[in-house]
Amino acid sequence: QTEIAWWHAMGGELGAKLEAVAEGFNQTQDDYRIVPVYRGTYGETLTAAIAAFRASEQPAIVQVYEVGTGTMMAAQGAVYPVYQLMADNDQPFEPSEYLASVVGYYSDTSGNILSLPFNSSTPIMYYNKEIFEAAGLDPETPPATWAGMEAAMNQIVESGAAPCGMTTAWISWIHTENFSALHNLSYGTLENGFGGLGAEFAMNNEHLARHWDNLAHWEDEGVFRYGGPEGGPDAQPAFLSGECGLFMNSSAGRAAVVANADFEVGFAPLPYYDDVVETPMNSIIGGATLWVMQGRPAEEYEGVAAFFSYLSQPEVQADWHQDTGYLPITNAAYDLGQEQGYYEANPGSDTSIMQMTRVEPNENSKGLRFGSYTQVRALIDEEFEAVLASDKTGQEALDSLVERGNQLLREFEAANS
Numbered sequence: 001q002t003e004i005a006w007w008h009a010m011g012g013e014l015g016a017k018l019e020a021v022a023e024g025f026n027q028t029q030d031d032y033r034i035v036p037v038y039r040g041t042y043g044e045t046l047t048a049a050i051a052a053f054r055a056s057e058q059p060a061i062v063q064v065y066e067v068g069t070g071t072m073m074a075a076q077g078a079v080y081p082v083y084q085l086m087a088d089n090d091q092p093f094e095p096s097e098y099l100a101s102v103v104g105y106y107s108d109t110s111g112n113i114l115s116l117p118f119n120s121s122t123p124i125m126y127y128n129k130e131i132f133e134a135a136g137l138d139p140e141t142p143p144a145t146w147a148g149m150e151a152a153m154n155q156i157v158e159s160g161a162a163p164c165g166m167t168t169a170w171i172s173w174i175h176t177e178n179f180s181a182l183h184n185l186s187y188g189t190l191e192n193g194f195g196g197l198g199a200e201f202a203m204n205n206e207h208l209a210r211h212w213d214n215l216a217h218w219e220d221e222g223v224f225r226y227g228g229p230e231g232g233p234d235a236q237p238a239f240l241s242g243e244c245g246l247f248m249n250s251s252a253g254r255a256a257v258v259a260n261a262d263f264e265v266g267f268a269p270l271p272y273y274d275d276v277v278e279t280p281m282n283s284i285i286g287g288a289t290l291w292v293m294q295g296r297p298a299e300e301y302e303g304v305a306a307f308f309s310y311l312s313q314p315e316v317q318a319d320w321h322q323d324t325g326y327l328p329i330t331n332a333a334y335d336l337g338q339e340q341g342y343y344e345a346n347p348g349s350d351t352s353i354m355q356m357t358r359v360e361p362n363e364n365s366k367g368l369r370f371g372s373y374t375q376v377r378a379l380i381d382e383e384f385e386a387v388l389a390s391d392k393t394g395q396e397a398l399d400s401l402v403e404r405g406n407q408l409l410r411e412f413e414a415a416n417s
């Protein structure tokens with residue numbers, strides 16, 4: 001039996017479900033055994049995979065978050081493109097069967113898909129209906145705008161319904177990148193980096209600056225609680241324990257919410273500033289894809305291709321989507337959920353899909369692709385924390401982010417062209 005290592009970044013409920021998916025494949029045949037290995041956060045997993053490749057100790061499969069795509073695409077020689085892997089191993093693979101917005105994110109300029117869409121998500125809002133009721137808010141009408149959010153946060157705290165109005169995961173992904181997409185604001189030149197390595201950051205606009213200032217102001221007032229850097233590890237516990245009434249997180253936060261919330265949870269699209277856009281754009285995808293690394297024995301690649309075919313089956317995809325809150329990656333998996341009556345039986349389970357597909361994505365909302373973005377994400381957290389500490393205004397922090405981020409982009413461009 002050939003063992004195939006799969007490095008991943010899924011802890012908690014998601015990790016358990018990922019292991020069940022691998023075991024599901026292992027049970028279907030005897031030739032290969034997928035061995036999942038948890039490597040920490042997305043950032044840590046990507047860094048570990050690159051270091052392992054340099055030391056010739058790379059796994060066959062590594063799960064890389066969406067913002068690592070630019071780095072992986074540039075890592076020629078390290079990556080075995082998925083379209084090629086499937087063709088080399090005679091496994092059928094039809095990109096048009098996958099959701100268009102997901103395929104576009106992970107294809108090269110010739111339209112070839114380079115990594116396997118496995119767990120794509122998009123951020124949504126969760127809220128505690130019991131806290132809403134206790135605060136005198138309508139539990140069936142979550143705030144749609146940031147003005148409504150401010151009023152709801154204040155009412156939750158002032159009424160004594162909970163000590164915290166709102167908390168959030170991912171300042172970078174939700175309150176910087178998706179914020180820009182929803183409000184139809186450019187994040188960077190050259191179509192947010194899709195047009196080539198020469199792109200520059202351009203997110204230092206007054207609207208994002210105001211939003212960062214607002215978050216800092218609400219934190220000062222005690223109605224917003226910062227969840228920490230990168231994924232915001234303190235946010236989900238603060239929501240699940242009933243301390244914060246509203247919570248923004250990946251649609252895949254659904255798994256933990258369903259497993260652990262002992263109150264009724266509402267699901268809603270992300271709020272927007274109605275003086276910036278009349279109606280918000282689509283949100284952008286997050287989550288991760290599976291990249292195959294070069295340099296492993298041929299029999300491992302046969303097994304990887306068979307595993308990827310297994311992962312793409314409608315039943316496997318639909319189960320994973322429904323159990324976790326990740327998007328249904330194939331059209332067939334979404335159709336299957338509809339036939340099963342899943343979305344009707346589970347109100348809010350399609351909030352993510354609706355929000356992502358409500359308008360045709362444009363160059364500000366189809367996503368971003370920049371090199372060295374793991375480091376840029378760390379800069380976003382650092383600059384945002386400087387605003388929280390009142391060391392900088394939102395505008396000063398974003399100007400500094402653009403300058404420091406562009407420095408990283410120029411270094412990345414020089415190293416990869």
Ligand SMILES: O=P(O)(O)OC[C@H](O)CO
Binds near residue numbers: 120170287288
């Ligand atoms: O929590 P996930 O897996 O949906 O990922 C969130 C972000 O997209 C990571 O960049």
